[in-house]
Amino acid sequence: MQVVHASWWIDVHAPSPALALWAEDSATTLTPGRRGRPTGSSPHPYAVDQPALLALLGVTSAVGAPDAVELRLPTRGAAPLPSPELVRDDDPPSRGAVRPGRWRVPALVIGPERAHAVLSQLDPVAVTCGASVQHLLDLLAFADDLVGRGRFLPTVRVEGPYAVWRPVLTGPDTAWARALAAALPPSLLAATVDQDPLPLWSTAVDDLVDGAVRAAVGSRRPTLGRRGTATTRAWWAALTGPARPFVADEGAVTELAASLERWQRDALAGPVRAFFRLNEPPPDTDDDRWQLRFGLQTSDEQSLVAEAEDVWRAAGALPGLGRTVSEPQETFLAELGKAARLYPALDGALRTARPEALALDAQGAHGFLRDAAPTLATAGFGVQLPGWWSRPAARVGLKVTATPRAQPGAVGTAGRVGLGAIADFRYDVAIGDDTLTVDELSALAELKSPLVRLRGQWVELDPRRWEAALRMAGRRGELSVAELVRLGLGLDTEDGELPVTAVAAEGWLGDLLAGQAPERLEAGSAPADFQGTLRPYQLRGLSWLDFLGRVGIGGVLADDMGLGKTVQLLAWLAGSAGASATEGDGRSAVGPTLLICPMSLVGNWQREAERFTPTLRVHVHHGAERARGDAFAAAVAATDLVITTYAIAARDAAALRRIDWARVVVDEAQAIKNAATRQATAIRSIPARVRIAVTGTPVENRLADLWSILEFANPGLLGSAATFKKRYAEPIERHGDDEAAARLRRFTGPFVLRRLKTDRSIITELPEKLEMEVLTNLTAEQASLYQAVVDDMLAKIDASDGIERRGLVLATMTKLKQVCNHPAHFLRDGSPLPGRSGKLERLDEIVAEVLEAGERALLFTQYAEFGALLRSHLAGRFGREVLYLHGGVTKSAREAMVARFQSEGAWAPPLFVLSLRAGGTGLTLTAANHVVHVDRWWNPAVEDQATDRAFRIGQRRAVQVRKLVSAGTVEEKIAAMINSKRGLAARIVGTGESWLTELSTDDLADLLRLEAGAVVE
Structure with a gap:
């Protein structure tokens, strides 16, 4: 590398x-x-x-x-x-x-x-x-x-x-x-x-x-020809050519620099700059004059402003600026003079001895709002406008009122609704959400003022669009739900057309467009087939999923890591709209669900379904021996949930497209954030009545990713990628357009559910310590090594006894756990790590989510040599510093590591790999709120002690503990034994693994046997 x-x-x-x-x-x-x-x-x-x-x-x-x-x-x-x-x-x-x-x-x-x-x-x-x-x-x-x-x-x-x-x-x-x-x-x-x-x-x-x-x-280099001085021409030639240096007299260059400085003062702001504030006419008076107030503002801190009156009274220090300005009156006049070159209306004020403000009529105020204010702001001057000007409520536009023709029933009939559903609509002229009456329209049509006070607020009457508004008033027609959303976002509106400022609807469509978020939904109860307890926010998420399912519209479940996205999805599948509704022949009345996830999560989904939804019939579509053709169709017909991986979904897309899927769910949806990849294109091509994307990473911060994921969930909802980039991605990400951001949140809110652990309502519902067992699968290489170890060691164990037998059992357990970690850990051959271990792949995904959230993690392993491999791999994979504590670390170095990890700031290491013996006790590492046990000690007390490095006094956040277990191996079987008898764990497993040595050969063979489904490659 x-x-x-x-x-x-x-x-x-x-x-x-x-x-x-x-x-x-x-x-x-x-x-x-x-x-x-x-x-x-x-x-x-x-x-x-x-x-x-x-x-x-x-x-x-x-x-x-x-x-x-x-x-x-x-x-x-x-x-x-x-x-x-x-x-x-x-x-x-x-x-x-x-x-x-x-x-x-x-x-x-x-x-x-x-x-x-x-x-x-x-x-x-x-x-x-x-x-x-x-x-x-x-x-x-x-x-x-x-x-x-x-x-x-x-x-x-x-x-x-x-x-x-x-x-x-x-x-x-x-x-x-x-x-x-x-x-x-x-x-x-x-x-x-x-x-x-x-x-x-x-x-x-x-x-x-x-x-x-x-x-x-490039090669299009403009020249000055014979214009300008020899110095100017040489400077211009160097400015437009490949090299910067030019030859000229020193005095002439100094004069050129001074001339350029004077010319550029409008664009290059000094420590203070002119400031302009537009004030509305006072309410409840006959005075209709607007006031443009002047002042000085610091260039680096926009909240510090000195009014014109203070400038004229100042003797040096300026109240409001918190600093001394030499010759403040001269600076103020010079700044106003520069602004007057861009806004000539200031000339009148500059003819007075002490300019403080400029009175404007409605026409002049509108000209300042529309043209002069953006020009002055771009040139570096401070400008403050009335708050209503930047809001859509200040614009005359169209209000669309829609009534859907179809009403949702069960999900099985949801094809009648959804984004393609037809709604009857009517256009009304409105200001914001307020529809204008016929009398108001007639009165406004007679006004010649571009700014009027209507219903207690100032609004703009753009004469260029007023006639268009009158023509559109009362127009009726039909639109699809997707077209209504795009109209609201302005994606189907050409530049210069009258904008749609509000969209209202009745029935389920009204619920959707109003932002049918969890806080607007009544939290129901978990379905009878769900074996578990859902927290209140999870019940609201379930209601949101059920609402989208009933109306046949897709969504993005983007809850923060650790908030239980998996159980919400399983509860939804097990609900009355899910697997519990079946036909007489056992087939689902709703239809099957296809779940696509990374390879490392297949076993986890399978076992979580067995745990929480035991009545849900699950089929794993993976591996070289997976069902194909008629056999696959038959397997799907007898199944409620089909689980497959991204790679197989892309490879078998043609076969998957032939199935009538009720739902397609993609877990870890960041895998399709790049819309142009073959994998994303193939997965988007699989038809379904409802599509749900699941991701723990924030999608609202990367708008191209948001477009790609919503293009999967609701094709065409956000228009083309190019239009979305022009209208939203560039204005929001590069130029901080708050109005565009608010509009995007409003119209995508119904389709994206994002809850954070930092939300007060969520934190109060979370336990202080959330423990979870994360099942991973073996790769084919791991399975081959695992089986070879079992076959070799069982023969040796059966032929031995006493101390020799006990030693062989413990050696076998060590080798099998090393294989479960990674082939390179077992082989000790220095071979590369990526792509060879299901456990390492899942660890990479967990660490990525931790780093994405700006949080820190402790990673425990009982093997020092594997800790070294993890440190090297994670540092190279994520480009972040990874600390590593093992038994060979001196006391002073150990203390230095702890101090560094506990420190604040962007340069504090986010990841700390610890060997269980060296780092399991005696440390306070509360900077981390994630703990991952990469391999299991099989003694709950020892694991709890290690977890308590983060979960102790001084920890202010909920601690998430993940225990990685290789499915179908000895790791999963012993973990299940411990979980079922945790209260007796000390008597069962003692303080280590010596209890394993007393098992019979038959019991050992059963314990060590590699189960079907352990491998997903």
């Missing part, structure tokens, strides 16, 4: 810090000769050499120069610590203190003018990128977005001189830049000792924007 890193390298010959790219290689052997303590700077033992580096990057040396760069890197003893993405087995994690060390690495040094080109060529899929390179790729995307929106200006650096483009950051762009700067990885500064990082970071953004502009210009 090779990982690419980046550092900023200070080159005294360059106008900006150069970019140094280098790489580490996991295959490099740290020889004993390299373990001597380095003096000065030493060659980095893991670094990739320059030819291999160029080949890895896939770039040519023409865009950079191979060089050696000195870095300050974390060092323990005489060796540098590998990066978190490249944890190595020969790294001694517990010996010696960590200190900064000087190391020389072969690097590709790239000048600032080439950084954009090189980073644009990097493929993060083909190349494993460290945190530093990932951050630069984020900066690259930011720079390209700024250039795409024209947020840049030309300037000149006098020292050189150099012609450069620089970004213009205002509004949401400033907030985004701050967020990126706060996430600056320390590794990016490894070559810049004692340098202030923020100026370097800002220069890097400038350089990437400059490169993005030059890339956009």
